[in-house]
Amino acid sequence: MDRVDLIPPPAEAAASADGVAERADAYAAAPLLNCLLREVAEPLPRPPGGDGRFVYRLPGDGSPGSGRLLRVRGTRRPAEPEEYTAGAWRRLGHTALVELVAEVLRGHTGLANHELPAEMTDSRDVVAAMLTARARATPPPGGYLRSEQSLLTGHPHHPAPKARGGGPPAGWLPYAPEAYARFPLVLLGLREDAVVEEGDTCALDALGTAPPGYRLLPAHPWQLDLAGRELAPAFADGRLVRLGTTDFEAWPTAAVRTVYAPERDLCLKFSLDVRITNDIRRLWRHDLLKLRRTDEAAVRAFAAGGGPAVRRPAVWLSDRGYRTAEFAFEALAVLVRDGLADALPPGTTPLLAAGLVEGFDGDPLAAAADPAAWWEAYLAVVVPPALTAFADHGVVLEAHLQNTLVAVDADGTPVRALFRDAEGVKLLPDVERAAGWERLVYCLVVNHLWEVAAALAERHPGFDPWPAVRRELGRHDLPEAAALLTAPTLPGKTNLLLRWTGADGADARYLPLPNPLVR
Numbered sequence: 001m002d003r004v005d006l007i008p009p010p011a012e013a014a015a016s017a018d019g020v021a022e023r024a025d026a027y028a029a030a031p032l033l034n035c036l037l038r039e040v041a042e043p044l045p046r047p048p049g050g051d052g053r054f055v056y057r058l059p060g061d062g063s064p065g066s067g068r069l070l071r072v073r074g075t076r077r078p079a080e081p082e083e084y085t086a087g088a089w090r091r092l093g094h095t096a097l098v099e100l101v102a103e104v105l106r107g108h109t110g111l112a113n114h115e116l117p118a119e120m121t122d123s124r125d126v127v128a129a130m131l132t133a134r135a136r137a138t139p140p141p142g143g144y145l146r147s148e149q150s151l152l153t154g155h156p157h158h159p160a161p162k163a164r165g166g167g168p169p170a171g172w173l174p175y176a177p178e179a180y181a182r183f184p185l186v187l188l189g190l191r192e193d194a195v196v197e198e199g200d201t202c203a204l205d206a207l208g209t210a211p212p213g214y215r216l217l218p219a220h221p222w223q224l225d226l227a228g229r230e231l232a233p234a235f236a237d238g239r240l241v242r243l244g245t246t247d248f249e250a251w252p253t254a255a256v257r258t259v260y261a262p263e264r265d266l267c268l269k270f271s272l273d274v275r276i277t278n279d280i281r282r283l284w285r286h287d288l289l290k291l292r293r294t295d296e297a298a299v300r301a302f303a304a305g306g307g308p309a310v311r312r313p314a315v316w317l318s319d320r321g322y323r324t325a326e327f328a329f330e331a332l333a334v335l336v337r338d339g340l341a342d343a344l345p346p347g348t349t350p351l352l353a354a355g356l357v358e359g360f361d362g363d364p365l366a367a368a369a370d371p372a373a374w375w376e377a378y379l380a381v382v383v384p385p386a387l388t389a390f391a392d393h394g395v396v397l398e399a400h401l402q403n404t405l406v407a408v409d410a411d412g413t414p415v416r417a418l419f420r421d422a423e424g425v426k427l428l429p430d431v432e433r434a435a436g437w438e439r440l441v442y443c444l445v446v447n448h449l450w451e452v453a454a455a456l457a458e459r460h461p462g463f464d465p466w467p468a469v470r471r472e473l474g475r476h477d478l479p480e481a482a483a484l485l486t487a488p489t490l491p492g493k494t495n496l497l498l499r500w501t502g503a504d505g506a507d508a509r510y511l512p513l514p515n516p517l518v519r
Helices: 010-015 017-039 094-109 115-136 143-148 169-175 221-226 228-237 285-289 291-303 353-358 371-393 433-459 466-474 479-484 495-500
Strands: 053-057 069-073 079-085 088-091 183-191 195-199 214-219 240-252 258-261 266-270 314-316 319-325 334-337 349-352 404-408 414-419 489-493 510-514
Touching: 017 069, 017 079, 017 094, 017 115, 017 495, 017 510, 079 094, 094 115, 094 495, 115 169, 115 495, 143 240, 143 349, 143 353, 169 221, 183 221, 195 291, 214 221, 214 240, 214 319, 214 334, 221 228, 228 240, 285 291, 291 314, 291 319, 291 371, 314 371, 349 353, 353 404, 353 433, 371 404, 371 414, 371 433, 371 466, 433 466, 433 479, 433 489, 433 510, 466 479
Parallel strands: 314 414
Antiparallel strands: 053 069, 069 079, 079 088, 183 214, 183 240, 195 319, 240 258, 258 266, 266 334, 319 334, 349 404, 404 414, 489 510
């Protein structure tokens, strides 16, 4: 699929513009509302015989009743926002919602921010472009890639989860997983005296043939577009040469900069100089330099149970090594990750946890005939390995929705978890135990289990997912896990306030959320 295949002709785009605009508004409003309502709003009691809407008071000047009133439909994915003004409820489109959020945050924090509202708008416009392109594209084959490329909403508690740096769609749409993109990788020759690498990178040498005195270095096409000016001198003096493209196509996964090539069972992670959610998605030097230590700790934690790997409830997808150029250490970095074939029990299909929350064709969460049995099987493969890695090995997994795959059997029952991304892993005592536990609770329970539980309950009305979570946590001889069952609150990350106040992308600040685990 080349670039032009993803961009509809003007006449076709115009014919469906109204429907796309409405859907894009809804997709973009839900996570923004989730942030606003979680981080700064006060829920108000619902009147008897209400119309199914939830009413909130937004921060005011501190005097009683001074805040503006906002109401929405739904809780997991809030919709149809309305503001009470001049004695009546007024519907807010996405533009008006962004304006409202900006006004509220300026008053609440005392700070101005012109960048984030632009990102909110960009995120919405990106969704519109994705919807248009997706309608004309062919979905990927198989459940795994469909789950990775399903995330039109994306991070459910981020104000601009789909922002792509503000550039025109022609620049990023050919590489968007949400638009079912796939593309060959660019092959570069990197002069041997400029090569920097660590770990196992032999998979890169199998991608083609480098000329004498050079080593192969694959690149993401968008990576080269973004770093073109920085790399121009190296192409001019011969430190870099273009060798064509791979003879296979790679599919971008939910992380955008990570791709998977099914023909080679090859997973590669690249640097992209663009902000996606909270960070510029470069492979940062400081993370690469500690990669081997972090990854090896995770490998040991998952291998410690002994016995054949095929029987383990979870595996770690190792970030084996990286290769880059000395003169463009971060811009040209590529990381080699374990493929999927050796990590899966026979007859199973890996699915992205975030895809289960979003929903896709063949989603076993929605199709589960017995949601209680499905959920117990899910918890059994996801929770114990994360707790054991922390308790026995001091490894704090970033076990959120986008870093967890769940292998399901032919009936859709979870049988194994696959955890990935050493970049997000923390080690004790590099971080204090309390801070590491807080991070694990946020990633595993709040970001991950809470969202899957809510999706399961929504699709199977009447099902209560939390007793099973309490039972699973109660099986583990870990003081922090026992305390979690009675703690009044859980940590919720404040992505809206983090971005509004200009915090570093790697920062994590939490607010207390009512703990659904408490009976």
